[in-house]
Amino acid sequence: MEAGIVGLPNVGKSTLFNALTSSQGAQSANYPFCTIEPNEGIVSVPDGRLHEITQYIKPKKVIPAILKLVDIAGIVKGASEGQGLGNKFLSHIREVDAIIQVVRCFEDPDVIHVEGQVDPVADMETIETELMLSDIDTLENALPKAQRSARGGDKEAKLRVSVIETCMKHLAEDKPLRTLELGEPERKAISSYGLMTAKPILYIANVDENDLEGKCEHVQNVRVYADQRGTDVVPVCAKLEAEIAELDEEDRQEMLGSVGLSEPALHQVARAAYHTLGLQSYFTAGEQEVRAWTTPVGATAPEAAGVIHSDMQRGFIRAEVYTLDDLHAHGSEKDIRDAGKLRIEGKSYTVQDGDICHFRFSV
Template structure:
């Protein structure tokens, strides 16, 4: 799964993308960099890894990784092919969630494409273009579904009902992500429409260095907008984060202290994107490495094992699981086992965030 980073021109989108994928922000034991010109691998900082390593001696620590796509900037008329509109829309259709960078800083040296800074107007510009593109897609899919429905196809009939609900929302200026179904079949059919505004959104408020707490008027307006949508906001100063990403760990810590931050805002952002994609982490720990593995929230133990290797899922027998608190209390895996705190879980077990696991399999 991957998230796309979007925004109007000159909002700091590419600066943030480059900082997120810079090697300096990542673990020294794992190479993070740009995979393709617009695709990056991003570390998800997790202090639990260091805690595990303090009890289980290992050669390296590897955090979980997520993919981030820097999508071409959008301008008014993108849904009609203006600017790089077609490229923008095709790339955003392929990602699983959207991180929307919104300019919340004033700088006379950086021209805003609309002539002034207004984050809500900017959000509405991109939302409008996505909704217009979705309307075109819905109209096209309605024509095809009607032909199939005439044959008595029940799935096509249900699809028509869902398309009608989507069209009603879009015509009212509301994104499709506000539409939900309790019925798993209908929810699946909605996802299969691949509508742009059905994707989850995280707003990234690009703030000024004078407002690192993100309490300024522009950010406040974005927070209010996100709250009304049931979404979230992460405030980041792209300029500062870009500088931090280029420093070694010692200089970075000194600079963070000087500006009153405990960690780079990009660390907070990476974890927020991870959550946006519906991920949680479980850990494996041994002599070679302590590693965080991304797994979908609600995944079963065999599915989690399959993240490591498909053979682990195919031949899954059981999982041996314990919690980080158990490790802190008992100091070693052997002591956890001796205390009867090592749980044996089967195929139906739903993974919990922070589980430390050993998988047994046979193929």
């Protein structure tokens, strides 16, 4: 699962990406399209539960969940018609699972705004409009082929035609597809199109160093816009976070304390992106390692086991499950077993966020 970082040029996308992935590349010039090919990076998802588990189980190593990020070049008005190499950039968005839009909420005369003034809601609307126009174009091109197949009696094609027409009507009402409720068969029918407004979205308000909590009018407007669409907003000062990311741990904690932060705002971004993707973590814990594994919310025990190895899913027998609360109450896995609190779950069990699991399998 991966998330693409998008936004207008010069809003701080690459600065945020570099801070998140601790990239130490050369400074980019202050002009549009300084990112051409998308950069990719891996970021750990901070999770305090890992540390809590290691208070009871002492492993040789601790491995957090990870998230793949893609830094996609700046999009401008007219991108859906090819402006600013727009078609190429939009194709990169089509390949990711979720969108992280960085929105400029700071004033700085030295940093050029592509539209001449800072207006984050207008920026959000510009991106949304370009993605909707591109989706409309994709569906219009796909519809004739689906109609031809449907006339030949193809049941899947008939469903695809119906879903395409429903999506086009929704987009014509100026509504992104993520606000359209579709069943699993309907989603599957159009999944190959990579429709961009169907992807979940997270907004990052890039704020000034004097407004780390995001209290300015720009951020408040962003929150109203996001609330109306059921999406999350995380305020971040990308410039400050980039400086913090370059420090060693001791200096990092000192700098965080000096600006009144308990943790880097990037930790909030990683967790929010994880949530936006519809992901959760379960854990395995032993003397070799304590590790967070990533599954979609709603995954069954065999599906969760398959994240570790496909053989474990194929030959799944049962899951042995306990929780961090059980560790707090009993102190060790052995004592949890002895107390009869270790749960035995079968193939239909839905793994919960925070479960600590052992999978039994045979192949």
